[in-house]
Amino acid sequence: MTVALRFVGSGDAFGSGGRLQTCMHLSGGDGAVLIDCGTSSLIGMKRDRVDPGEVDAVLVSHLHVDHFGGVPFLILDAQFSRRTRPLLIAGPPGVRDRVEAVMELFFPGSLAVQRKFSVEFVELEPRALTRVGPTSVTAFPVVHPSGAPPHALRVEYGDRIIAYSGDTRSGRRASSRQRARRISSCARHTRSTGR
Numbered sequence: 001m002t003v004a005l006r007f008v009g010s011g012d013a014f015g016s017g018g019r020l021q022t023c024m025h026l027s028g029g030d031g032a033v034l035i036d037c038g039t040s041s042l043i044g045m046k047r048d049r050v051d052p053g054e055v056d057a058v059l060v061s062h063l064h065v066d067h068f069g070g071v072p073f074l075i076l077d078a079q080f081s082r083r084t085r086p087l088l089i090a091g092p093p094g095v096r097d098r099v100e101a102v103m104e105l106f107f108p109g110s111l112a113v114q115r116k117f118s119v120e121f122v123e124l125e126p127r128a129l130t131r132v133g134p135t136s137v138t139a140f141p142v143v144h145p146s147g148a149p150p151h152a153l154r155v156e157y158g159d160r161i162i163a164y165s166g167d168t169r170s171g172r173r174a175s176s177r178q179r180a181r182r183i184s185s186c187a188r189h190t191r192s193t194g195r
């Protein structure tokens with residue numbers, strides 16, 4: 001099994017470096033997965049010829065728009081593309097309310113439309129292993145106020161484990177979640193040279 005991790009976007013909320021907002025695409029396992037889905041993610045996927053219709057699950061680290069604001073666009077694109085396969089959205093408690101609030105704000109009436117596919121929301125509890133589509137996810141609390149508990153994520157996918165910090169604060173004594181952040185930071189740095 002060859003697992004591929006593509007950095008569709010590695011930027012922040014403010015377009016620093018001209019990069020798109022956070023979105024990582026996992027493929028090669030039993031279905032494609034996004035880790036975070038910032039507002040610009042659909043643009044990035046279409047630019048990179050990544051089929052949004054193949055995405056089975058989205059794992060959201062925290063509820064800032066540059067990490068989950070692309071979910072409404074993903075859902076609406078799927079609706080217009082006549083998607084039939086289910087879509088899973090996993091994130092902090094309250095993820096469903098926040099996604100639906102954004103959908104209604106951006107596209108009034110969009111929640112009332114009958115879709116040919118289901119959208120199922122999964123709330124991640126801290127330190128609990130949760131099966132989400134082709135992944136097994138463990139969420140770890142971090143420090144980053146965003147209106148709902150923010151998480152670092154440990155993602156088991158195929159024969160790989162991905163550690164991702166999301167956004168968090170670092171300190172002098174690195175905890176396990178902060179060490180995860182460093183791994184992610186290295187990955188982001190590597191990607192930033194090419195995007």
Ligand SMILES: [Zn+2]
Pocket residue numbers: 062064067144146167
């Ligand atoms: Zn944030």
